[in-house]
Amino acid sequence: MYILKTEHSFDSAHFLAGYAGKCANIHGHRWRVEIEVQAEALVASGQLDGMVVDFGDLKRDLKTAVDHLDHALIIEQGTMREQTLQCIKEDGFAVIEFPFRPTAENFAAHFYRTMAGLGYEVKRATVYETPTNSAVYEESGVR
Ligand SMILES: Nc1nc2c(c(=O)[nH]1)N=C([C@H](O)[C@H](O)COP(=O)(O)OP(=O)(O)OP(=O)(O)O)CN2
Numbered sequence: 001m002y003i004l005k006t007e008h009s010f011d012s013a014h015f016l017a018g019y020a021g022k023c024a025n026i027h028g029h030r031w032r033v034e035i036e037v038q039a040e041a042l043v044a045s046g047q048l049d050g051m052v053v054d055f056g057d058l059k060r061d062l063k064t065a066v067d068h069l070d071h072a073l074i075i076e077q078g079t080m081r082e083q084t085l086q087c088i089k090e091d092g093f094a095v096i097e098f099p100f101r102p103t104a105e106n107f108a109a110h111f112y113r114t115m116a117g118l119g120y121e122v123k124r125a126t127v128y129e130t131p132t133n134s135a136v137y138e139e140s141g142v143r
């Protein structure tokens with residue numbers, strides 16, 4: 001089995017609605033996203049001879065998946081009053097809403113599925129919320 005890994009980071013703000021502690025307040029992280037893709041065999045001819053996929057393509061696609069989250073306020077849908085949200089947006093701030101709580105675990109699953117949806121055979125997605133805290137998402141079984 002061959003496994004390739006690449007990573008990309010984004011800097012954004014979030015909060016955990018309903019969390020009893022400091023993370024309920026708006027705060028920022030540099031999220032580091034690692035994606036691992038796998039293959040049993042390498043491509044055997046042409047441009048991709050000897051590769052699983054081209055690192056250039058993998059890096060580009062992960063960057064696209066990650067970059068639109070950079071320098072934004074990421075919130076879980078329904079956790080901020082409509083009026084507040086409207087004011088923040090009218091004042092020109094970038095707000096991105098997700099149907100899930102913006103935890104490292106949920107982001108790991110989000111990036112796994114995003115990259116799998118692009119056709120990659122994803123082995124694992126890892127999201128670091130801090131340099132020492134990370135969450136991994138994998139799916140078991142044959143794809
Ligand atoms: N399992 C998870 N637990 C927590 C998550 C998460 O995504 N998954 N997220 C948070 C908060 O986002 C919080 O920002 C993390 O805070 P903390 O662990 O306290 O990290 P710090 O580096 O800020 O800790 P210090 O002790 O202040 O250095 C909470 N839990």
Ligand SMILES: [Zn+2]
Pocket residue numbers: 014023027028029129
């Ligand atoms: Zn946080």
